[in-house]
Amino acid sequence: AQSHVLWPEIDRITAEQLHYARQGVGEGVWELFAEDGEMRMYKREEEVNGLVVDPLKAVHTVKGVTGFEMCHYFFSPDYRLDWETTIEQMKVLEKVSDDTMIFLQIHKRVWPASQRDALFWSHLRQVPDSRDPDAQNIWIVCNHSTEHHSAPEKSNGKYIREKSNGKYIRVFLTVALVCQTMIEPPKNGAQITRDDLTCKITYCSVVNPGGWAPASVLRAVYKREYPKFLKKFTHYVYDQCKNKPIRF
Numbered sequence: 001a002q003s004h005v006l007w008p009e010i011d012r013i014t015a016e017q018l019h020y021a022r023q024g025v026g027e028g029v030w031e032l033f034a035e036d037g038e039m040r041m042y043k044r045e046e047e048v049n050g051l052v053v054d055p056l057k058a059v060h061t062v063k064g065v066t067g068f069e070m071c072h073y074f075f076s077p078d079y080r081l082d083w084e085t086t087i088e089q090m091k092v093l094e095k096v097s098d099d100t101m102i103f104l105q106i107h108k109r110v111w112p113a114s115q116r117d118a119l120f121w122s123h124l125r126q127v128p129d130s131r132d133p134d135a136q137n138i139w140i141v142c143n144h145s146t147e148h149h150s151a152p153e154k155s156n157g158k159y160i161r162e163k164s165n166g167k168y169i170r171v172f173l174t175v176a177l178v179c180q181t182m183i184e185p186p187k188n189g190a191q192i193t194r195d196d197l198t199c200k201i202t203y204c205s206v207v208n209p210g211g212w213a214p215a216s217v218l219r220a221v222y223k224r225e226y227p228k229f230l231k232k233f234t235h236y237v238y239d240q241c242k243n244k245p246i247r248f
């Protein structure tokens, strides 16, 4: 994907998001708003031009899967509709490379706000030189809003192209899923099994709703949907992998 026009931005944003994900939730004003088992979900209340854009950071620990497996199922379009419950339609607009795609997603309407869509590049990458010497493989999927000729945004009500339906407000998002595999080698030198694996997950998300939506509605959506999404997604990956050979 190094030759693609988006590559410099993909490289920069992915590196920024990796750094941001690694920052603890101790610093700054992160507010814990949901807990479920090992999952801790934090938010910061922020508004941009009167729009709620609360950054979200979740940390979770899932036994029995690797960081690669978690990132693979998050990145791949083939499984998305199995675990994403707020999507009405999903389309791969461009396959930039095996590890980079451009998605257009139409999300279900959240009354009383208008319906939204999201257009973003998605990039899967193994983090080569982690600072943590005993860290096993660290993998990241970064999703970041972009433009695309085949799905222009509607502008002041006029449609740029007749084929673009242009009836959805386009959100602006940056999302990162960073997963680290920890291996507890079996004492007796036996082969590693899924019982020896732990996946440490950090999920970061900032979604600008793109157009006005009541702060109370947005905050209620996020409070309800994010814990549901991360729980459903991680359980889905565990179930998909449990009877398959381990992939690092």
Ligand SMILES: CCCCCc1ccc(-c2ccc(S(=O)(=O)CCO)cc2)cc1/C=C\c1ccccn1
Pocket (backbone or CB within 6 Å): 084, 086, 105, 107, 110, 113, 114, 116, 118, 143, 171, 173, 175, 205, 207, 209, 213, 218, 221, 222, 225, 226, 229
């Ligand atoms: C008024 C409602 C505005 C919000 C609409 C909306 C926009 C974007 C998104 C969204 C959320 C997660 C991603 S991702 O992590 O990249 C995975 C790939 O799908 C991409 C998009 C969702 C939702 C709406 C609901 C909602 C909000 C959180 C969590 C789950 N659903």
